[in-house]
Amino acid sequence: MATEIKAPTFPESVAEGTVAAWHKKPGDSVERDELIVEIETDKVVLEVLAAESGTLAETLVEEGDTVESEQILGRIGEGGGAAAKSEDKPAAEDKPAAASGDDKKAAQGGGEKVDVKAPTFPESIQEGTVATWHKKVGEAVKRDEVLVDIETDKVVLEVVAPADGALVEIKAEEGSQVESEAQLAVFQAGAGGGAADTADQEPPKASADDGDSDQEVGGKIVAPAARKLIAEHDLDVSAIKGTGKDGRVLKEDVLKAVKEGSAKKSAAPAAKASAAAAPAVEGERPEKRVPMSRLRQTIAKRLVQAQQTAAMLTTYNEVDMGAVMELRAQYKDTFLKAHDVKLGFMGFFVKAASEALKRYPDVNASIDGTDIVYHGYQDIGVAVSTERGLVVPVLRDTDSMKIADVEKGIVDFGKRARDGKLGIDEMQGGTFTITNGGIFGSLMSTPILNPPQTAILGMHKIQERPMAVNGKVEIRPMMYLALSYDHRMIDGKDAVQFLVTLKELLEDPARLLLEI
Incomplete structure (x- = not known):
C-alpha cells in the first residue's frame, strides 16, 4: 500500500512554500525518517522525512513548484529500490566483479555535465550571497554532499551534489550575489571517481590544509555548523569521531572534541594564524571592510522599525539575587540528578514573569493595527545569541511549566539555535520576551x-554592591532589571508595578510556590 508524502503544516503567517530540492528520485530506496524533500518558505527551510521505508513510487510536484500546507507531494511504495533493481536484472548479480570494473571505468571517464543552480527563493527574498564553497574544482564529491552555502536574509540554504562526481567549474565565487536559480557551477557526474578509488587503495597523503592529519581532504562528511566550529577552533577533522549517519560529523561531535581536547590543532593553519597575528608596521592604520550578512540586515531593519513605530520607554529596578543564589547552591546537585539538567537563573525569571504577566495583562498584550489583543496565556520568548545573529524561540504556556521544564526547554533551544535547526513555528507567537545580556557581562x-x-x-550581570539592609551596610549580589515597554499600550504605573512584582517574587522565591 502506497504512503502519501505530504508537505508540513505551515504556520498561519506562512501561506505557501516552494519545493526546493528532491533528495530522492522515483525508484530510489527510502528508509524511515530519511530526508526526501525540502520545502522552502519565506523564513525557513522545512525538511520532509519518510514516514515508512520503501521505494519512492512517484513525485507529484517538481522542484520550484509552489505548494500549500499538507499538500500531497508524492507517494512511497512497498519494497526497496535496490531490491527491485536486482530483481529486474538478475544477470548483473552473476558478474559482480565485471560490473565493478565497468563502474570504475565510467567513473574515471566522467558522465553528463549539469549546471549547479541556486535554490528557488521565496517571493520575499530577492537574492542571496554565496557564503562558502565546501568543495574545490576536481575534488571528488558524493551524491547529496553539500557543495555550497547560499546565505539569504533569513536562512542559509545548502546546495547539494546531484550525483557522485566532481565540480568542473565554479561560476559564482564566495561573496558574490546570486538570484533565484542562478547558475553557480558546472558539475560532472562520475568525474573525480578515479581519484577516489586511488585514495581507497593508497595511504592518504598529508596536505598543507591537513597539517599533522593523515586523512585526505574531504574524507569525512561534516555538517555546516560543525564546519564553522572546526574552522573557529582550528581542529583536525580526522581526530573527530562522527556520530551522524554514515559517520557524518555533527556539531555535538565537535563540541565534545573541544571539551575533551581530543582534536589536535593542525600545523599549517596555526602557522597562518601566527602570520596573521603579526604586529602591524608602526604608523599603519589598517581597515577591513566586509559586507553585512543578510540576517544581520534583517535584524537591523526590524530593530529600527520597532523604534520608529512604538512609543518605547524603559523603566529600571534592581533585585537582590541572594535568595535565588542560596536556593541554587542548596539544591543544584539534587536538581541535576532528578531532572538531568542544571538549575539556572532563567527558570526563576520565566516563572516570575509568568506570574507577573497574569497580574498585569496589559504587559502581556499586543497591538494589531488599531486593536489591542489580550492573551489569556503566557508564551515567553527567550533571546538566544548565535554566530549568525539573535533568534527568539518561544516557550509555550510557561504558567503551567515547572522550572525543570523551563530549563530543559532553554537548553534545547540554545543547542538547536546554534545548529540552525529551529523551526519557524518555534520562533513565532510569543507574548513577552526575556533577554539576558548579563551572560556577556552587561x-x-x-x-x-x-x-x-x-x-x-x-x-543583567550579578554584581556585589554595598546595600543598606535593616539600617546596616551589607555586600549583596545585585542585578539591574530593565523593562522596555510600548507606552501606547502600557502606562508607566503598570510597567513600574510589573517590575516591582518581579523583584518581590525573585527576592522571596517562596512567593512563586504560594502565588502571592
Whole structure:
C-alpha cells in the first residue's frame, strides 16, 4: 500500500512554500525518517522525512513548484529500490566483479555535465550571497554532499551534489550575489571517481590544509555548523569521531572534541594564524571592510522599525539575587540528578514573569493595527545569541511549566539555535520576551521591543554592591532589571508595578510556590 508524502503544516503567517530540492528520485530506496524533500518558505527551510521505508513510487510536484500546507507531494511504495533493481536484472548479480570494473571505468571517464543552480527563493527574498564553497574544482564529491552555502536574509540554504562526481567549474565565487536559480557551477557526474578509488587503495597523503592529519581532504562528511566550529577552533577533522549517519560529523561531535581536547590543532593553519597575528608596521592604520550578512540586515531593519513605530520607554529596578543564589547552591546537585539538567537563573525569571504577566495583562498584550489583543496565556520568548545573529524561540504556556521544564526547554533551544535547526513555528507567537545580556557581562542596557509584543525584560550581570539592609551596610549580589515597554499600550504605573512584582517574587522565591 502506497504512503502519501505530504508537505508540513505551515504556520498561519506562512501561506505557501516552494519545493526546493528532491533528495530522492522515483525508484530510489527510502528508509524511515530519511530526508526526501525540502520545502522552502519565506523564513525557513522545512525538511520532509519518510514516514515508512520503501521505494519512492512517484513525485507529484517538481522542484520550484509552489505548494500549500499538507499538500500531497508524492507517494512511497512497498519494497526497496535496490531490491527491485536486482530483481529486474538478475544477470548483473552473476558478474559482480565485471560490473565493478565497468563502474570504475565510467567513473574515471566522467558522465553528463549539469549546471549547479541556486535554490528557488521565496517571493520575499530577492537574492542571496554565496557564503562558502565546501568543495574545490576536481575534488571528488558524493551524491547529496553539500557543495555550497547560499546565505539569504533569513536562512542559509545548502546546495547539494546531484550525483557522485566532481565540480568542473565554479561560476559564482564566495561573496558574490546570486538570484533565484542562478547558475553557480558546472558539475560532472562520475568525474573525480578515479581519484577516489586511488585514495581507497593508497595511504592518504598529508596536505598543507591537513597539517599533522593523515586523512585526505574531504574524507569525512561534516555538517555546516560543525564546519564553522572546526574552522573557529582550528581542529583536525580526522581526530573527530562522527556520530551522524554514515559517520557524518555533527556539531555535538565537535563540541565534545573541544571539551575533551581530543582534536589536535593542525600545523599549517596555526602557522597562518601566527602570520596573521603579526604586529602591524608602526604608523599603519589598517581597515577591513566586509559586507553585512543578510540576517544581520534583517535584524537591523526590524530593530529600527520597532523604534520608529512604538512609543518605547524603559523603566529600571534592581533585585537582590541572594535568595535565588542560596536556593541554587542548596539544591543544584539534587536538581541535576532528578531532572538531568542544571538549575539556572532563567527558570526563576520565566516563572516570575509568568506570574507577573497574569497580574498585569496589559504587559502581556499586543497591538494589531488599531486593536489591542489580550492573551489569556503566557508564551515567553527567550533571546538566544548565535554566530549568525539573535533568534527568539518561544516557550509555550510557561504558567503551567515547572522550572525543570523551563530549563530543559532553554537548553534545547540554545543547542538547536546554534545548529540552525529551529523551526519557524518555534520562533513565532510569543507574548513577552526575556533577554539576558548579563551572560556577556552587561551591567545595564535598554532592550528593544520585539514587535508585535509590547514589553521586553532585560536581565543583567550579578554584581556585589554595598546595600543598606535593616539600617546596616551589607555586600549583596545585585542585578539591574530593565523593562522596555510600548507606552501606547502600557502606562508607566503598570510597567513600574510589573517590575516591582518581579523583584518581590525573585527576592522571596517562596512567593512563586504560594502565588502571592
